[in-house]
Amino acid sequence: MTHQHERSDCPGCAAPELAFSAHDHAHCAADALARAEAVTSAAGVRLTPVRRRVLEILLEEHRALGAYDVLGRLAAEGFGNQPPVAYRALEFLVEQGLAHRIQRLNAFTACIHPGEQHAPAFLICRNCAAVAEAEAGPARAALDAAAARVGFTIERSTIEALGLCPACRESTS
Amino acid sequence: MTHQHERSDCPGCAAPELAFSAHDHAHCAADALARAEAVTSAAGVRLTPVRRRVLEILLEEHRALGAYDVLGRLAAEGFGNQPPVAYRALEFLVEQGLAHRIQRLNAFTACIHPGEQHAPAFLICRNCAAVAEAEAGPARAALDAAAARVGFTIERSTIEALGLCPACRESTS
DNA sequence: TATATGAATGTAATATCATAACAGGTCAAG
């Protein structure tokens, strides 16, 4: 799937299964980066070189990277080589909605549609480690309902699934 | 709520909001322990002293404990004092469905109704650290549907919510 | 009852993930 069009209405990049299907990834990453510029500038915060580079690194693949993986890359490129350098940039990206933390993996992945309102669930392939962002609206609504029934107020939720992506399901069966 | 009855049909202990409401906790814990005995004996596995003690420790409160918290308790009671002692017992309990891992906290909590088929979601109070097991059937079904739409096969899922329990919501507002 | 077997436990060492605290640098507003 290679195509050319305006970045904000790419059907491929809007598809939830993006991580699991062939697509013009250079475009996909460039699009996310452009949106990140817009989001940060609108929020009045700075997408500094380290932060931008971390986002680029996360955008290279639809996988989650550990903070130390990111740190290794940064150090090799002349940025600081101590953990806080990576953790701070990652924390910033998560706060701005440009990246997500995958609890199950203690790792981070770039958000594929920053700026848009979304309730993400993550589908993690245990074989190839791909991470896809799926629509969790209905699941989240059901969770809200269950919480409301017992008087609990949800502030943040984590919805993650571990399993096999379509390609790995084919190849391992 | 103090009451006396047969253990398998306690309405209080069956309530999902158990962790957030006053109840006969000694009964609640004893019940879970009795069920644990039944579950392990039916599965042909051994609920050894360390394993049993770890479950008892987790059952003391409706909170999640870190592996090192558990280890500290074990060590003080004459069991081994190295991390694998705690991790192995916890892993066993999780495998048997007698405890759950709370990803968000890197911690563990006892299952309040072992042996029963259930799809748990966890409601974690950020103020008092209580952890309640809520019914995640509908949320899980919605997640399954979203995954199925993109060809992903879910094997294990994590559904956790962070927020305020009823009591803390009252007191902090 | 002796003994072989697999399971469980104990221990040492180490790997992996994360944060606190502080020093120095950058940059825009006044």
Add this chain to the structure above:
DNA sequence: CTTGACCTGTTATGATATTACATTCATATA
């Protein structure tokens, strides 16, 4: 051109988790 906020770098340490191997225990069977 200085001030103040923010960002980055670095040291040090804390928290979580696993690998590898030695030892003990339970139990089934000769």
